[in-house]
Amino acid sequence: MSALGDIGHLLLTANLWQATLAAAVLFLLPALGGVTSERSGVVNIAMEGMMLTGAFFAVVADLKLHNPWLATLVAMVAGGLMALIHAVVSIRFRADQIVSGIAINIFAAGLTVFLVNRIYGVQDVGHVVNSELLPNINIPVLDQIPFLGQVLFQQNVIVYVALVLLVLTHVVLFRTRLGLRIRAVGEHPQAADTAGINVFRLRYGSVLVSGVLSGLAGAYLAIGIANTFVPNMTDGRGYIALAAMIFGKWTPFGAFIACLIFGLGEAIYANNSFIHISAYLLSMLPYIITLVVLAGVVGRSTPPAADGLPYIPGSE
């Protein structure tokens, strides 16, 4: 059979789309965080590091507390703390947000391995037993729907959470007063300040959201998909989330579509034995697609106007 025919056949299987959604959510959570942070005017390339931190602390906490829910909470707090550093350095100290973001990523990569060594010795971290992982949940009745039931309603608990957060992020950003304020602060902080909006508070909050969501994604990766922590286990996924955010033109649903495309690529590769392209070549695709998008081939992708600019009260 031809490879194209095989792919065509594969595209009709529910397994593939189930795996696509499961993979997409891993990118979606940090991408939603990135959208929120950058909409408020704080450039965030630190999702990778915040996610890695979340993954590490999720495993540490789960091995200690034997409770995946508490472990997930710990991961979200850990991601949030990393975001807090980024927020303080870039909002309070008006640092270059790119440098701060790079520093967060380096910090996370270094600190997690340093702590693995301190806590567990040189050996690896160990494995979380199946009963203490974030569970897959089948939604009763709905999961019996042909095709769609398997794709949408037989997923890890975090997938459902992420889909709710997707809608929530969209509604908050574009349908509420809070969202209007966040966007105002990201487009024109001076005007927002004049209108009595607390620029700093909104930016702090938005950056923290990005850390909490990235930490959640880290927990999903480490104790939902995998069952352990290995150094640098995020392996660029936080940057794929960044790519999805840009691809999606800084909107939640746009980012989601990009995440689905990137997730589909992963799922096709994981679900086949007939594509003889190296996994490593396929892994380049999200980045190449993003470059093509940035090249303007598929329309312009424009960030919020004040993205990356520290706000100095009283400045022009």
Add this chain to the structure above:
Amino acid sequence: MLPRFSGLAVPLGSVLFAFVAGGLIVLISGANPIDAYQGLLCGVGLLCAGGENPALELSTTIVFLTPLITAGVAVAIPFRAGLFNIGAEGQLLVGTVACLVVGITLSSLPGIVLVPLELLAGMAAGAAWAGIAGVLKATVGAHEVVTTIMLNYVAQWLVRYLIIGGPLQAPGAFSASSPISVNGRLPTFFPASNSLIVFGLPSSVYRVHTGLIIALVAAAVFAFLLWRTSLGYEIRAVGQSQKAARYAGVSVPRTIIVTMLIAGAFAGLAGAIQIAGVDKQLTDKYFNDTTGFDAIAVALLGLGSAVGIVLAALLFGALHAGGAVMQSDAGLSSNLVLVLQALILFSIAGNFVGQISRLIPGLRPPPTLPSELPPAAPLMTEAAAPPPETA
């Protein structure tokens, strides 16, 4: 305080801050910071407690610092033009690939021809890789930070592909290429002899190689280019104000592209030097290579000047060499070096030194950021057409 030295307050203070904060992290984790830092100091041949040979440690430090100088220049040049090259890592990686391909395919050539060809190939590949980001920036305004990040990952996966199942995989090896031939290698300072004893060890253990000279020349070329040529003037003009540069007759898009090409060439040179000077082949070691990211810290800590870059590269080279000593002597992960590096970046970016000195009465705060560096880059704004419509 002498005004001449006040410029050093930010880098020195940032290093001090990193060591204090890093020491606290070590302390909280239940280890002794003094043990940790003693191990790190051994990187420059001082206080080696575990029986390490100081001369060998110094040699290792120099091996580490050599690519950091050229990669640091690759970050520093775009800084002067107001561009942020996060892509030195990707440019370095394609440089290693190009050097390797030339070294293997033309292995019959004599070294005097082959080595320069390898280095030139590395520079050309790096330049082309960075050039993509330059062209995208100059033509459609795609932000170079984002494009270079994407290009980094493309390069990383490319290297993995090439040596795992790809065309560069050596027969019988899992994740390594074949080595380049002996005539394609940069000469080492000490002969590869087991009978000649230097500083108590056979001379073959010292890997320090002539790439150091190339790197130092590259730093000098950088300084000359920037301050003594019209291109350097144009680069600095664009970095100061694109508008003013345009009025002065400088083609901003052209300068952006040329700047990125030159930067990529320096980063590619770093990769080629690594292959021709130390590693001889591509291995899975390069999957976790961080030289191009260390280079960002090198360029920032070196305040974008040639001398500063060399000194900062020395610091990070010593930290990397010392990190291995610390790991074996004190049992602490050498990844502490990354933590220190991140803390240095936080401090420089957030101007912690200026903030802290403001709290001390009677002390004049140092200048905020080194004046040569562009102010917190006006990110993504020049590309911004109308703001995105709300959904």
